[in-house]
Amino acid sequence: MSSAEHDVEKSQDGTSIEKYPTKTYVIDDENNRFDVASIDGVQRRMKQRHVQMIAIAGTxxxxxxxxxxxxLSGAGPVGALIAYILIGSVAYSSLCSIGEMTSLAPISGTFPHFAARWVDPALGFALGWNYYYTNVMGVPVEVSGAQILITYWDKDPSHAGIYIAVICVGVSAINIFGVQYFAEAEFFFSLIKITMITGLILLGVILDAEPGNGPNGGRLGFHYWHDPGVLNGAGLEPKHLGLDRFLGIVSVLVQAAFSYQSMELVAVAASETKNPRRNIAKAVRRVFYRIFTFYILGIFITGLLIPYNDPALLHTSGTAADSPYVLAMTRAGVKILPGIINAGIMTSAFSASNSFLFCSSRVLYGLALRGQAPRIFSRCTKKGLPLIAVLFSAAFSFLSLMSVSSGAETIFSWFVSLTTVGGFFGWGSINLTYLFFYRGLKAQGIDRKQLYYWSSLQPYLSIWGATWCALLILINGFEVFWHFTASKFLTSYINIPIFFTLFTFWKITKKTKVRKPLEMDFVTGIPTPEETESPEIPPRNFAEKVAAFLF
Structure with a gap:
């Protein structure tokens, strides 16, 4: 064990950037492979505007x-709102946790490596492969979703395979071209998504407030909160209304989690981002407003437009026709917007699959760098692209072709269940890792308030997030205990034995140990602020001030 000395670093404006104690412990060795700078070939090509837009609307x-x-149909307007607020708080806790850890260490491998470095290498191995699996399966989920959306215009089932193949090739090509092409594509797609969700919310407010849209010719207002009501039951306990309504809220939690999934993408991209500490800190600070505006406000407006017992919500097609906004617009006599919305949602599905592929390939690359995946996946091109990891991950996108023969909606829902439970393991492990990280900093006398980003709500946020993730893993498939099917049980709970098998395998074969606070390594292989951050240039005119505010 060796030690290293660091002083408080100052940026050009005189503010503190990082602060290390007199002694910082280093435990790097061949088994840990913390210092991989000599073989880490990715390059920092993402700009500030890319990172901010991906953080706002990337997934x-x-x-x-x-x-x-x-x-809405599963839990009613208030029930759905409660579910989205709860899952939003868990997602927020995870983002705050990973934001602070990334502020210290903006390196390849991100939180699976943080788990290996500060908790236990076995947890890093299990988390890394679980998160890889979750994201690489997210690609065919969104590809299947995009293909279903195309049926809004082309209902010929014989064309489904062609559309899927084209989407898969397009997503793969963007990632193969390199991170700068991925970043530009996501910047463009994020603009579309932000414009669309903002427009839908504003349109929803207009439809709700405009006279003539209500049942009696008046305003809708909160009419549907009174008739049929604010809560809907799951239909599992009809004789116990209160319990049934509670189960209705629980049934929506998994759906809500899928909506929030992979919000941590911005941290995964830290190793390929210019000025990562400053840009990711800014992105994480804006997460709360993103959750409130797009998710909470969006589901609130949805509950005002359509009653939860509307028959149209029960017959899903997978296209924009299912959207409560489209249903409300159609009934208000708006004819042209549904097709436009469907096109916008289709680009969102394409963008999400693009993001999942990027995320999965970088996690695989990070595992390979540190010896927890075959070394071949750590190979990079001269332009910093982990090509083998991208190609291997891209191959999984073609699993979406299964939907051609098995039914797109069935395959879609099956993948959703598998990836969402894996996401709970990811969020839970991020929060658990932060608790170790927090304890280690405190034990070694490192002032976390000197980092580019820190949250005053920690460590309570992480305790909240980790607790709820553990509960959600256990209850996500609760409906199967009322109406048991083997497929539903497996998709709900197969991730539990998979995760702990991975953990046990690495624990036994590598004889790993849990990190002690004074033995945690906060130095090796981590670039200093001088190596990653360039001086921030203040905006010089009105246009630059607007850009600085937005991005």
């Missing part, structure tokens, strides 16, 4: 735009 997909109708 908005079919889960939000179409899932809101299912959430």
């Amino acid at each position: 908005l997909g079919t889960g939000l735009f179409l899932g809101s109708g299912q959430a």
Whole structure:
């Protein structure tokens, strides 16, 4: 064990950037492989505007735009709102946790490596492969969703395979071209998604407030909160109304989680981002407003437009026709917008699959760098692209072709269940890792308030997030205990034995140990602020001030 000395660093404006104690412990060795700078070939090509737009809307997909109708029918307007607020708080806790850890260490491998470095290498191995699986399966989920959306215009089932193949090739090509092409594509798609969700919310407010849209020719207002009501039951305990309504809220939690999934993408991209500490800190600070505006406000407006017992919500097609906004517009006599909304949702599905592929390939690359995946996946091109990891991950997108023969909606819902439970493990492990990280900093005398980003709500946020993730893993498939089917039970709970098998395998084969606070390594392989951050240039005119505010 060796030690290193660091002083408080100052940026050009005189503010503190990082602060390390007199002694910082280093435990790097061949088994840990913390210092991989010599073989880490990725390059920092993402700009500030890319990172901010990806943080705002990078993973908005079919889960939000179409899932809101299912959430409304499953739990009622207030029940769906409660579910989205709860899952939003868990997602926020995870983002705050990973934001602070990334502020210290903006390196390849991100939180699976943080778990290996600060908790236990076995947890890092299990988390890394679980998160890889979750994201790589998210690609065919969104590809399937995009293909279903195309049936809004082309209902010929014989064309489904062609559309899926084209989407898969397009998503793969963007990632193969390199991170700069991925970043530009996501910037463009994020603009579309932000414009669309903002427009839908504003349109929803207009439809709700405009006279003539209500049942008696007046305003809608909160009419549907009174008739049929604010809560809907799950239909599992009809003789116990209160319990049934509670189960209705629980049934929507998984759907809500799929809508929020992979919000942590911005941290995964830290190793390929210019000025990562400053940009990711800014992105994480804006997460709360993103959750409130797009998710909470969106589901609130949805509950005002359509009653939860509307028959149209029960017959899902997978297209924009399922959207409560489209249903409300159609009934208000608006004819042209549904097709436009469907096109916007389709680009969202394409964008989400693009983001999942990027995320999965970088996690696989990070595992390979540190010896927890075959070394071949750590190979990079001269332009910093982990090509083998991208190609291997892209191959899984073609699993969406299964929907051609098995039914797109069935395959879609099956993948949703598998990926969402894996996401709970990811969020839970992020929060658990932060608790170790927090304890280690405190034990070694490192002032976390000197980092670019820190949250005054920690460590309570992480305790909240980790607790709820553990509960959600256990209850996500609760309906199967009323109406048991083997397929539903497996998709709900197969991730539990998979995760702990991975953990046990690495624990036994590598004889790993839980990190002690004074032995945690906060130095090795982590670039200093001088190596990653360039001086921030203040805006010089009105246009630059607007850009600085937005991005």
